[in-house]
Amino acid sequence: MKKLFLAAFVLAATVASAQTVQINGAGATFPNPIYSKWFDEYHKVHPNVEINYQPIGSGGGIRQLSAGTVFFGASDGPMTNEQITGAGFRILHVPTVLGGVVPVYNIPEVSAELRFTGKVLADIFLGKITKWDDAGIRSLNPGVSLPNVDITVVHRSDGSGTSYIWCDYLSKVSPDFKKTVGVATSVNWPTGVGAKGNEGVAGLVRQTPGSIGYVELIYALQNKISYGSVQSSDGEFVRASTETVSNAAAVAAKNMPKDFRVSITNAPGHDVYPISSFTWLLLQESPKDVARSRIMVDFARWAISGGQGFAPQLGYAPLPKEVVALELEALNRVKQ
Amino acid sequence: MKRSSDDRSFRIGTGAFAALVLLIVLGIAFELTRQSALSIAKFGLKFWTTSTWDPVSGDFGALPFIWGTLYSSILALLLATPIALGIAIFISELSPRVLRQPLAYLTELLAAIPSIVYGLWGVFVLVPIVRKLELATPAALKKIPLFNGPPLGVGMLAAALILAVMVIPFTSSVAREILKNVPSTQREAAYALGATRWEAIKVAIGFGKSGIIGAVMLGFGRALGETMAVTMVIGNSPQVSASLFKPQYTMAAVIANEFTEAADELYLHALIEIGLLLFIITVGVNLLSRMLIWSTKRRAVAPTIVTPIVAEEVAA
Numbered sequence: 001m002k003k004l005f006l007a008a009f010v011l012a013a014t015v016a017s018a019q020t021v022q023i024n025g026a027g028a029t030f031p032n033p034i035y036s037k038w039f040d041e042y043h044k045v046h047p048n049v050e051i052n053y054q055p056i057g058s059g060g061g062i063r064q065l066s067a068g069t070v071f072f073g074a075s076d077g078p079m080t081n082e083q084i085t086g087a088g089f090r091i092l093h094v095p096t097v098l099g100g101v102v103p104v105y106n107i108p109e110v111s112a113e114l115r116f117t118g119k120v121l122a123d124i125f126l127g128k129i130t131k132w133d134d135a136g137i138r139s140l141n142p143g144v145s146l147p148n149v150d151i152t153v154v155h156r157s158d159g160s161g162t163s164y165i166w167c168d169y170l171s172k173v174s175p176d177f178k179k180t181v182g183v184a185t186s187v188n189w190p191t192g193v194g195a196k197g198n199e200g201v202a203g204l205v206r207q208t209p210g211s212i213g214y215v216e217l218i219y220a221l222q223n224k225i226s227y228g229s230v231q232s233s234d235g236e237f238v239r240a241s242t243e244t245v246s247n248a249a250a251v252a253a254k255n256m257p258k259d260f261r262v263s264i265t266n267a268p269g270h271d272v273y274p275i276s277s278f279t280w281l282l283l284q285e286s287p288k289d290v291a292r293s294r295i296m297v298d299f300a301r302w303a304i305s306g307g308q309g310f311a312p313q314l315g316y317a318p319l320p321k322e323v324v325a326l327e328l329e330a331l332n333r334v335k336q
Numbered sequence: 337m338k339r340s341s342d343d344r345s346f347r348i349g350t351g352a353f354a355a356l357v358l359l360i361v362l363g364i365a366f367e368l369t370r371q372s373a374l375s376i377a378k379f380g381l382k383f384w385t386t387s388t389w390d391p392v393s394g395d396f397g398a399l400p401f402i403w404g405t406l407y408s409s410i411l412a413l414l415l416a417t418p419i420a421l422g423i424a425i426f427i428s429e430l431s432p433r434v435l436r437q438p439l440a441y442l443t444e445l446l447a448a449i450p451s452i453v454y455g456l457w458g459v460f461v462l463v464p465i466v467r468k469l470e471l472a473t474p475a476a477l478k479k480i481p482l483f484n485g486p487p488l489g490v491g492m493l494a495a496a497l498i499l500a501v502m503v504i505p506f507t508s509s510v511a512r513e514i515l516k517n518v519p520s521t522q523r524e525a526a527y528a529l530g531a532t533r534w535e536a537i538k539v540a541i542g543f544g545k546s547g548i549i550g551a552v553m554l555g556f557g558r559a560l561g562e563t564m565a566v567t568m569v570i571g572n573s574p575q576v577s578a579s580l581f582k583p584q585y586t587m588a589a590v591i592a593n594e595f596t597e598a599a600d601e602l603y604l605h606a607l608i609e610i611g612l613l614l615f616i617i618t619v620g621v622n623l624l625s626r627m628l629i630w631s632t633k634r635r636a637v638a639p640t641i642v643t644p645i646v647a648e649e650v651a652a
Contacts, residue, residue: 057596063604083599152488157572157589159391159597182392185597193490193583194572196593203459208467208488 019048023292026054027061027074030161030216031279034097034314035074038307042299049295058161059185065091065282071292073282076161077168077185078261090285092334093260094300094327095278097308098317100217100245101165102227102275106205107132109147114228115140115237118173118266118274121230124212125153125170126177127191132210140231153192154204154213159185162198165277166214169265217245218315232274233266244273245317253322260330276317286335294336301331365615372609374602383609389574391594396606398613400574404584405614408492408566409559411580412499417552420504424511424551429537440512447505455568458498463489463569466497470581485581488571493580495570499559507555514547515540546629553625560618563588587614 032055039051056064058075065073066087078093103116110132120136123129129136133146156163164185171178181187195204198219205213206225217240220227229239238244251269252262266274281300287293304324311318319327369376375383379396386397427439467489477483485491518540526536541548563586571583572593587610598604 059597059599062599086601150486152486157567158593159595161597184392185599186391186594188388188390188392189573192573193488194585194593195490196567196572200568204490207459207464 021049021292021295023049023051023072023295024054024070025051025061025072025074026056026064026070027282028058028076028161028279029055030076030099031074031097031316034310034316037310037314038299038303041307041310042302046295049299051299057159058164059159061282062087065284071287071289072284072296074280075282076277076279077164078263078280079282089287092283092285092330094281094283094304094331095249095260095319095323096281096300096303097311097319098245098249098264098276098278099161099165100240100273100276100317101162101169101214102217102220102240103212103214103230104202104205104220104225104227105212106207106209107147107149108209109149110144112141112144113226113239114144115231116228117231118169122170122174122177124151125155125189125191126174126180127153149210152208152211153189154201154208154211155189155192155194156186156196156201156214157194158196160197161185161277161279162214162216163187165265165275168263168277169275172263172266217242217317221315230274232272233268234270234272236271238271238273240273240275242312242315242317244271245276246320247272248274248276249278249317249323250320253320253326256323256326258330260327283334285333290336293334297331297334297336301328304328365612368608368612368615372605372612375605375609378602379606383606384613387574387576389590391598391600391603394600394602396603398587398606398610400576401585401587401590401610402613402617403576404492404570404574405560405586405588405617407578407584408495408499408570408586409556411492411496412503412559413552413556415496415500416503416507416555419500420507420551420555421511421548423504423508424515425537425541427508428512428515429540430533440509443505443508443512445505446501447509451502451562451565454498454502455565458494458565458569462498463494466491466494469493473581481578482580485577485579487581488583490569490571491579491581491583492570492577495566495584495586496580498565498569499562502562502565503555503559506558507551510551510554511544511548514544514551517547518543546632549628549632550625553621553628556621556625557618560621561588561614563592567592587611587617 032053035053039053043050058077061073061075062079062083064070066083079091084091103121105114117140120129120140123136130151131148132151133148138146164183167181167183167187171181171183180190193204195201198215201213202215202219202223202225205211215225227240229237232238247269248264248267251267251272252264256262260280262278264276264278267276283296283300284293304319304327308318375396383396383398384402385399387399388395388397389400390396423443427436431439467487470487470489473483522539522543523536526539531539566586567589570586570589572585572589573583574585574590575582577584591607591610595607598607
């Protein structure tokens, strides 16, 4: 009897594996919660498709995709020209959802929500503004009595898309920041302490009076951490939310480059949060394995349209319609 | 005939396993060198001595990480060694018989706690205490470079303290084993000559000296490579500073932090070269401890560690 069971089991397993198509991908950790949800939902509708995603970091995803060890990648920052040349094949960047990065701070004496400009944030993270009662911060926050306390800067110690977006924004608004720090997933910070992950930064900020750091909007929302508003390029002070982040992408749709490699930080327009960014799925444009490619394109079409419904409940900002239309067209370029 | 061939195949088999160890070590060294070739070619020996770490402009120097690793490990060693040896001596020489097993078991339990748990404890318990300590430091003392720095809590002192706590169980368990294996004839001889209890313990320690140095070096090796707990409390800021309060960085921590996102070739090679440096330093420390053990052994009258184990069996 036991043997019979075993034989039946083995048979069932072989039959199942013969029909199941497995597709492996790797990359950014930031979109992992929604990607897992999407792959799970997609599997429910297409039981024969199993998409495995390893959230090993954007850099790792780009490396593995270039080396051909995974079928698709994912990244929080667009691939550089060098990286694309290095890969040796054409890669389509597919924006999937959006994220924002928010400044979090801990000043026990202040309960009001602070306002920042990009310039002030850049100067704080450059170590040029060192006290909370600095004239630059005070003039933005009339009526708030800021204490004469040293500012402790907390940044990410691990390479991260969050740092990339933060530095991308600060570099756009401060030439000085661009020159001395620059934009990357890890940079050479002139001041402050490094903590690992959003939870590390938030934890250290919570513990350290007088500190300021930056975390993903999702992380701040889920953990109910209060954060400051930031002045947009139109001069409004905008509080980050899934809507104000999506607005940034809608504005960008008008001048969207064909390859979708675009930075949408400091975007113009009304009610636009300036520290926003896409996260991208990286697909091969003309892969040898056409069967898998067909599935990935089908999945991507669903993810950027029907799949967007899952975004707000998971804290991600959904893609605006204008961008989705452009992407659906671009997906036709993929060989399938 | 059959039996001698058995002997031969057994010898070849075990020999192959032994050779495997050597091959693995050589393989690691080879692979680390190969994968850091770009960085080695570009920076050469300057990699050891410069302190800029700028992934954006592609300028890499490992000095702050080497400094942070050695400084935190040596501080941890200074803090942990007296405590660990105290524990070992108490358990093996002075403790009441009923307490001996539970105490030994508890110290070994400390060694089994995963380092991430130590890290969390560090973040939530140790760091706030260190911050209070730093805030309470008088201004006069702050002028000394050792205590100069912002009261952040995270920094070199927190890292050294947590490393010390993590190292203690290793050093003390091995030291306790060594003292346990000192033949009772040694102590009896000391007592026969009219020695006090303290003097008899000194004799036992002298007998096991080389083993105890080994135990201390084992702790040092553990401190050098510790990653998770350290990165959670050291502040991760690459700078060479004698200050206990300033945030610093270690080699293992920077690899763990930056490896996943390093997409640029030179950057990746520089990170792997840090791994190579850590490998070289660890091998160096091990060689040093070997030499230390050899030199004490040559001077000591006592036989090697192997003998006491045999002697104890006879005594038992």
